[in-house]
Amino acid sequence: xxxxxxxxxxxxxxxxxxxxxxLAAAPVQAGxxxxxxxxxxxxxxDGAAAIARGATGGRVLKVERKGxxxxxxxxxxxxxxxxxxxxxRTGRLLN
Numbered sequence: 001x002x003x004x005x006x007x008x009x010x011x012x013x014x015x016x017x018x019x020x021x022x023l024a025a026a027p028v029q030a031g032x033x034x035x036x037x038x039x040x041x042x043x044x045x046d047g048a049a050a051i052a053r054g055a056t057g058g059r060v061l062k063v064e065r066k067g068x069x070x071x072x073x074x075x076x077x078x079x080x081x082x083x084x085x086x087x088x089r090t091g092r093l094l095n
Contacts, residue, residue: 043091048072052084055093069094 043051048070049060058074061081070086085094 042088043070043086045070047091048086048088051086051091051093055084056082058082 045063045065049063049072052058052060052063052072052074056074056076058076060072061075062073064071064073065088068088070088072084072086074082074084076082086092087094
């Protein structure tokens with residue numbers, strides 16, 4: 001019984017490692033890379049909107065890509081409008 005559990009655990013670990021390796025290699029296989037040898041997918045417009053919503057609690061009005069950043073227009077308190085700048089590669093809020 002113990003050996004069976006170890007065998008199942010070993011198979012699950014092997015599957016998890018294989019899946020992790022596959023997912024880590026996916027951006028490389030797609031030819032996506034940013035600056036030097038760092039391989040990373042960029043955030044999507046929906047991701048930028050989610051970051052802006054989380055940072056402000058406001059309603060996203062517009063998401064626009066400008067070079068290496070997203071500019072996200074957010075409605076705050078139902079009356080004020082604020083533009084947020086988000087790094088498209090890292091998702092970092094720049095202002």
